[in-house]
Amino acid sequence: METDNLYQQRIEKLKRLQESGARVYERSFPGRSLVRDAIDQFAEGREMCLAGRLISLRGHGKSVFADMRDVSGKIQIYLRADTIGKDVFEHVKQIDIGDIVGVRGTLFTTRMGEKTLEVKEFTILVKALREPPLGKSKEDQHWYSLADVETRYRQRYLDLMSNEESRRVFLLRSRIIRCIRAFLDARGFIEVETPMMHPIPGGATARPFVTHHRALDTDLYLRIAPELYLKRLLVGGMEKIYELNRNFRNEGISTRHNPEFTMLELYEAFADYRGIMQLVEEMISTLAREVLGAESIVFKGHTISLAPPWERIPLLDAVRKQTGEDLSPERGEKSAVAIAERLKLQIEGPKTYPKIVDEVVKSLVVPRLVQPTFLIDYPVALSPLAKKKPDNPLLTERFQPFIGGLEVGNAFSELCDPLDQRERFEAQHVDRERGDEEAQRMDEDFIRALEYGMPPAGGLGIGIDRLVMLFSGKESIRDVILFPQLKPEEK
RNA sequence: GGGCGCGUAGCUCAGGGGUAGAGCAACUGCCUUUUAAGCAGUGGGUCGGAGGUUCGAGCCCUCCCGCGCUCACCA
Structure with a gap:
């Protein structure tokens, strides 16, 4: 035999x-x-x-x-x-x-x-x-199971068969998403679907994936964000909308980044970023209560309370507090470059003011934001789609929520002035010419839509994968995405 | 791309110059309330790959491949 x-x-x-x-x-x-x-x-x-x-x-x-x-x-x-x-x-x-x-x-x-x-x-x-690859178990004890991380990601079905913990994470993910929909639906938001293939990639600063449409003989880009399409819907009279789906960014893969990731984007007409901040606090603490049965989570050994209100710190104050340096935009790019040198920051490519601010915040400020915090009032140069603050046109009404040192979202009072928007795109174009490949591109059709009148609105993006990481205590995004991007398997 | 680490049986892992191991899984036999079932026996490996050092290499060296972490990149 x-x-x-x-x-x-x-x-x-x-x-x-x-x-x-x-x-x-x-x-x-x-x-x-x-x-x-x-x-x-x-x-x-x-x-x-x-x-x-x-x-x-x-x-x-x-x-x-x-x-x-x-x-x-x-x-x-x-x-x-x-x-x-x-x-x-x-x-x-x-x-x-x-x-x-x-x-x-x-x-x-x-x-x-x-x-x-x-x-x-x-x-x-x-x-x-x-x-x-099933292990042996008795009650809550488990002797061995599939541990090889590559196999767990490539053959997720084996991971799900073998590891109770993995099943738990993906059930949790499903509950989180269901709960977000229920939360928004109950508040009168409607869910919409906008294109995943864009003729002009917009709504974020990121490198896109390119593909080609045969019949139209034209390049299309996998979307890096749905933002500009959702705003067109605001112009059309939809007042409270959200989209919960994939974005694609042609950038590095890390424990916090997957080339395709799930984003919640929502817009509420006649609201501003303050209203959106309250919505975020309420939504995430509600999620925790309903999904975890508690208002606190444990992440990287820290106990984090998600109960509102969360701390709000102006971005430049946070920079000053952590570094003693003043990165106010009115001090100019040269001052920022000097600060970057004093702080010994390594910055690839052109040392533009936005890149320096971004780098300082990312490397020196964000890691300390363990308890939920809103960084607010970002410089206009970093925020080409956000409305300027009435009392300081160099800053915008923008905030980002941070939890456990993770950036979980981005939001602002949406810029609805078409003339201002055109200038912002043009400023981005200058950065692009200077070699910043992620700078945003002019979108004439979007400007035209704004020219018909977009109501004042608050907008928000929430990274769902990172939220699931926080809720499940997983420190790698690959543990919360069923099939994370890997190098193709060799024969 | 740089640094660090890992790669040994289907799975989980020992072994760190001198005959390739364990538990589980598998196979054969016994067993009609067991439960990490048990008892007796058996099979299973190019030790990630290729070179090199050595009388002798899973083990030391070099390169390569794959994976993880990290830095860079990247909201």
């Missing part, structure tokens, strides 16, 4: 099953209950029909105990030759860990007190040809 590897052994078992008339690869298994219901509504002698994957086998000659798991939980099943018949028991002898089976039988309690289904009818629904 050819049994020199695990795969061949299973192929042989499959053949034996098929030759003995067992039906494997069934179409469906109607009428099954969830394992959780069998446990929760347990009654001695109750008939139950269940289906799931076998995760553990304990053979005893003419009987077999097995643990079977479905989406809702795990239950022990008991297969006796006497009960299911000699012929079917021959099939039982060919089962392996990983097979998916359907069973019908009656519930009973074993001598050891475990709720168990004694099987009367047994069907192999799917024969698994590969061995799942």
